[in-house]
Amino acid sequence: MGLRKIVDNLKPTFSKGGKLSFLASTFDAFETFLFVPNTTTAKGAHIRDCNDMKRTMIVVVAALLPALLFGFYNTGYQHYLSQGVEPALWASLWFGFLKVLPIIVVSYVVGLAIEFGFAQARGHEVNEGFLVTGLLIPMIMPVDIPLWMVAVATAFSVVFGKEVFGGTGMNVFNPALLARAFVFFAYTPSISGAEVWIAGLKSGEGVVDGFSGATALEHLAVDGTLGYSAMDAFLGFIPGSIGETSTVAILIGAALLLFTGIASWRTMLSVFAGGLLMGYVFQWTGVTSYPAWWHLIIGGFAFGAVFMATDPVTSAQTNAGKYIFGLLTGALAVLIRVVNPAYPEGMMLSILFMNALAPLIDYYVVEANIRRRNKRVEPAK
Structure with a gap:
């Protein structure tokens, strides 16, 4: 296979004694992401198969995709509703994709940079856990959150939620939730209220009269009603965090996780x-x-x-x-x-x-x- 041959040709450069041996952890991360590791145990009883940690994390990412895709659509759907425009499927999906993609990119870039840095400094393999955490963080944030805030929250969650405990597998608290908790307690106005859940609502430009953007939880806390139909709440056509609104999309992901036993x-x-x-x-x-x-x-x-x-x-x-x-x-x-x-x-x-x-x-x-x-x-x- 061409790609396998390229990786094998580059490997001596990053191995012990090579010119770039100090980047061995980084090279190993990319190699094991592309191919199943060829290392085997020397002694003891072990179950051997192709399902290493990276493959497990990729299945979790696949399970998150239905909720993420609906989050793209709902971001555009809620935005166009606030503008008094009939939400079209592809227009809503494209708007949401362009709005959410930068948040995902910032989460992965900041988190992986820190993960790679700690792995290189310690001489350890790069942990795979951030494949999931990097996607979870944007999905539990409001769509109008500033990108710099996502970067700070991600850095906090990786450093203080994982690395201080020793990395993936050693952490006490869920890193993605630590990122959300950090934003909530450090920058409360950016993750609460009725204006942060819909793109462009804070600016107020073109918003139709009577559109509030309040979530179902806020309605429930104030007057004991959903503020929306139960079916809309179940399907996800309500304001909320990017990936949390659609229960049916989440249950599709749950079915995949349960089917695979993860x-x-x-x-x-x-x-x-x-x-x-x-x-x-x-x-x-x-x-x-x-x-x-x-x-x-x-x-x-x-x-x-x-x-x-x-x-x-x-x-x-x-x-x-x-x-x-x-x-x-x-x-x-x-x-x-x-x-x-x-x-x-x-x-x-x-x-x-x-x-x-x-x-x-x-x-x-x-x-x-x-x-x-x-x-x-x-x-x-």
């Missing part, structure tokens, strides 16, 4: 169950009067349940722990939404809080298993 159905299902249960608790006690299932189709709930809570690094590892982690994540998200009207979106804080508790959950699950097994072998008294 995401845990225990965690995913438990998050939805926990959120629905907490919603019913508030409904039964008279705190809320709207249907409990509304929480599952608005805001970042579905996106967080499918792509964030199931992160194999920051979630619980034991099977029982995954149920506990998911139930508490969903319940806490709805609790924050209802109890704190000033912060209608609770999914981000819920997942970050549960990321911190995940090791503790696994610890007690393992301890309970040990005690149960010890009782089986204890001699009868």
Whole structure:
């Protein structure tokens, strides 16, 4: 194969003793991205197949594509609605693509530059985790966020969310959510309010009278209504973060993750169950009067349940722990939404809080298993 031959010819230059050996980590990253690594284990029992970390991350990226593509379309759709223009399919899709692409580029350029820099300084292989994180960060941001803010948030999430812990696989918190949390607490006006979710709404140029841009979560917190039809909320024709509005597109990605076995159905299902249960608790006690299932189709709930809570690094590892982690994540998200009207979106804080508790959950699950097994072998008294 021509490409394989080119890579093999370049490899000695980047290998030990070559002129560019100091860039060995960078070369290895590109080589293993293009081809399955040819390294094998020397001893021990291992399962060997072609599904290395890069291939796993690429499947997750593929699962994100339905929500991303709809995010392109919805960005243009909401913009043209705000202008009083009938949204056309291709015009909306193209507008959204041009608006969102720079955010994606900035996220990848800044994040990968830092990843490559740390790998070179440490003499380690480049971690693959940012293939997903670099796409998740733009998808959970408002479309009108300044690009410099995306760059700062991405740098913060990679350095303080991953590298200080040792890189991919060692981090405690989900890096993409740390980027969103950084923007929320450092630059609150750029990620809250009714004007940041629709391109061009802050400038006010050509906006039709009566168009507010408020999200369904904001309507829910203020007057207990969606502000949109439940079908529009489920399909995603509502204002919100770039990749979070369409529950149906997110569920298509969830099906791919579950089919390939990459995401845990225990965690995913438990998050939805926990959120629905907490919603019913508030409904039964008279705190809320709207249907409990509304929480599952608005805001970042579905996106967080499918792509964030199931992160194999920051979630619980034991099977029982995954149920506990998911139930508490969903319940806490709805609790924050209802109890704190000033912060209608609770999914981000819920997942970050549960990321911190995940090791503790696994610890007690393992301890309970040990005690149960010890009782089986204890001699009868």
